[in-house]
Each structure stands twice: as structure tokens, then as C-alpha cells.
Amino acid sequence: MTTTTGQLIDKDGKDALYPTVKHTVLEDIYAFAIGCSFIALGIVMLKTAGLTTGGVAGIALLVSYVAPLPVGVLFILINIPFFLFAWPAMGKRFMIKTVIVNLAIMGMASYAPYAFKLESLNPLFAALFGGTIIGMGILALARHGAGAGGTGVLALYLQKTKNINAGKTQLACDALIMATSILILNPHQLLFSVISAAAMSGVMVGFHKPERYLGR
Incomplete structure (x- = not known):
């Protein structure tokens, strides 16, 4: 059957030319390895x-x-409350995958100083590239049914339960993070941190469009 837009669909109403196909376990593992590596590297660069x-x-x-703890450890500790939102917001499978990838990110970020040394980075490069690869890492995880946890899960939870737009919630959370940064970072660092946040969000805005993605 053909729709008014010329799209072919089968008798069940699904796209006949591009049927939805689930990822295999190996594909998930490969995507998680890439996504976690990107996020860990971006965190180390920043x-x-x-x-931030x-x-x-x-x-x-x-x-x-301000705290004497590795950033990888802090990443998962801060994420623990958000795991509670993962189940009602996205389901048990998503929550389990999210916990697994968060443990992987913590391990990679903690091991990074023993694997390579980054003594200095141009802040603009770190902001643009670091923010972008974190966004690409989050995108890789999202495409395979997992997440980096945190404010993204909270945004989905509020959208599902309170009908609050997820994009607005994420924007509000990032704005709050940047506002808090004023207390810790100098104006120069704050400016590049805003650029980093924009680069990370830009990846998700530009490429995370479920209606364009056929796998799950």
C-alpha cells in the first residue's frame, strides 16, 4: 500500500522498504564501547x-x-539518583543498560590518566571537540537503548509524568549548571564551558531525531 506521500507500507502499517530491525547484542556492545570511550575522553579533555x-x-x-574525588567516580555517584528515574521513564531494559555504561564510563575516565597524558589543551579546542565527542558518545548510547543517565533521564521522566517538554527541562538544567559554575570558574573558563555545553547539545539537536532513525 502507498501513502499520500508515496511511502510504501505493509498491511501492519510499517514501512515496507525500511522495516525496523533491532540491534544485535554485538552491535550494542560495540556502540557502548564507542560511546563510553567518547564520553570518557571528552571529560578528560575538559x-x-x-x-565544564x-x-x-x-x-x-x-x-x-572542589572535591578530592576523581571525575569518573563523581560521574556515577551523581548519577545514582537519576537511575531511579530511568525505570519509570524508559523501562527496565534501558535502566540496566544505563547502569552498565555508567560503570564503563567511570572505569574509562578513571583509567585514562594511566593510559595517556594531557598536560595542556587550548580551551577553545577542548570546549568544541570535548563537548562534541561527549555529545556523539551520548548519541551512540541513545541509538542503542542506553543513556549517560543524569538530567536527560530526568527530562524524559518529567515529560512523561508531568507533560513538561524534555528539551526545555534539559535547557533549564544546563543553564543552572552554568549559573552554578560562576561560583567556581573564572569568566574565561565559564565562557568556554558555555561553548562546550552548546557543542554537546548541538549534536543531540542535530542528529538525535528518532523519526529519521530506523534501528532500535
Whole structure:
């Protein structure tokens, strides 16, 4: 059958040319490895430049400048309350995957100083590249039914239960993180941190469009 837009659909109402196909376990594992690596590397780059970003990655970075704990450990500790939102917001499967990838991110970020040394980075490069690869990492996880936890899960939860737009919630959370950063970072660091948050969000806005994505 053909729709008014020329799209072919089968008798069940699904796209006949591009049927939805679930990812295999190996595909999920590969995507998680890539996503976690990107997020961990982005966090290390921003930490080296003394910057922060949006989401829980930004909160963990900000706290790491005042608390004597590795940013990878802070990342998962801060995420623990948000795991409680993952189940009602996205389901048990999503929550389990999210916990697994968060443990992986913590491990990678904690091991990074033993794997390579970043003594200094241009703050603009760190903001743009670090924020972008964190966004790409989050995107890879989202495409395979997992998340980096944190404010993204909270946004989905509020949208589902309170009908509050998830995008507005995420924007409000990032704005709050940046506002809090004023107390810890200098104006120069704050400016580049805002750029980093924008770069990370830009990836999700530009590429995370479920209606364009056929796998799940």
C-alpha cells in the first residue's frame, strides 16, 4: 500500500522498504564501547582545560574542582539518583543498560590518566571537540537503548509524568549548571564551558531525531 506521500507500507502499517530491525547484542556492545570511550575522553579533555559542560558530565567536572574525588567516580555517584528515574521513564531494559555504561564510563575516565597524558589543551579546542565527542558518545548510547543517565533521564521522566517538554527541562538544567559554575570558574573558563555545553547539545539537536532513525 502507498501513502499520500508515496511511502510504501505493509498491511501492519510499517514501512515496507525500511522495516525496523533491532540491534544485535554485538552491535550494542560495540556502540557502548564507542560511546563510553567518547564520553570518557571528552571529560578528560575538559578536565585538563579546567572547563565544564552540560548534563551530569558537567556537574561531575564542576564538583571535581572542589572535591578530592576523581571525575569518573563523581560521574556515577551523581548519577545514582537519576537511575531511579530511568525505570519509570524508559523501562527496565534501558535502566540496566544505563547502569552498565555508567560503570564503563567511570572505569574509562578513571583509567585514562594511566593510559595517556594531557598536560595542556587550548580551551577553545577542548570546549568544541570535548563537548562534541561527549555529545556523539551520548548519541551512540541513545541509538542503542542506553543513556549517560543524569538530567536527560530526568527530562524524559518529567515529560512523561508531568507533560513538561524534555528539551526545555534539559535547557533549564544546563543553564543552572552554568549559573552554578560562576561560583567556581573564572569568566574565561565559564565562557568556554558555555561553548562546550552548546557543542554537546548541538549534536543531540542535530542528529538525535528518532523519526529519521530506523534501528532500535
